[in-house]
Amino acid sequence: QKEVEQNSGPLSVPEGAIASLNCTYSDRGSQSFFWYRQYSGKSPELIMFIYSNGDKEDGRFTAQLNKASQYVSLLIRDSQPSDSATYLCAVENSGGSNYKLTFGKGTLLTVNP
């Protein structure tokens, strides 16, 4: 059973702070990792992906990957109230003929003005 674990939160940070979201995964063969944002009542939207160890930056978002520790994180700098949402970590399954993602349960982030 391939698993993706996230702290469910809620994670509460003040506006302008750095929000740190963490995710661990069990499938050591996984190569690609994704962060989706889901606003309440909406569907998930892709915000970042990462496949190499280290950091990847995109605007205020930085994804970090450590395959040896099977750990991926998302940092949101200068957090805004509009960042308040559930953040889903997804891991591409290794093996098999179909491309599939396994999702974590998500971390609810609240950014307080």
Next chain:
Amino acid sequence: SAVISQKPSRDICQRGTSLTIQCQVDSQVTMMFWYRQQPGQSLTLIATANQGSEATYESGFVIDKFPISRPNLTFSTLTVSNMSPEDSSIYLCSVEGSRGFQETQYFGPGTRLLVL
């Protein structure tokens, strides 16, 4: 990314009935996926639907309960059969896509189902 629409956006159904959910994409895609997201939970993959072949179901999901059609490269349906209140959930379709050279998935807006 592809533009994905789903119908209906929401519905309230009686137990024992069936509901068919439609997913339409504005471009041709090989792989389409159907997920369920129960209240407060993450996304659980129901099945993968490739055009021209039978859908591949995940553990815990069977064709009799969730029959899927994939008649062409832009359309798919998921039927939730003989519904019970436990089927109350959000049902999402997604399609494969690429961001740069990275393969990923993009989601439709979802169908919110309440079974009484």
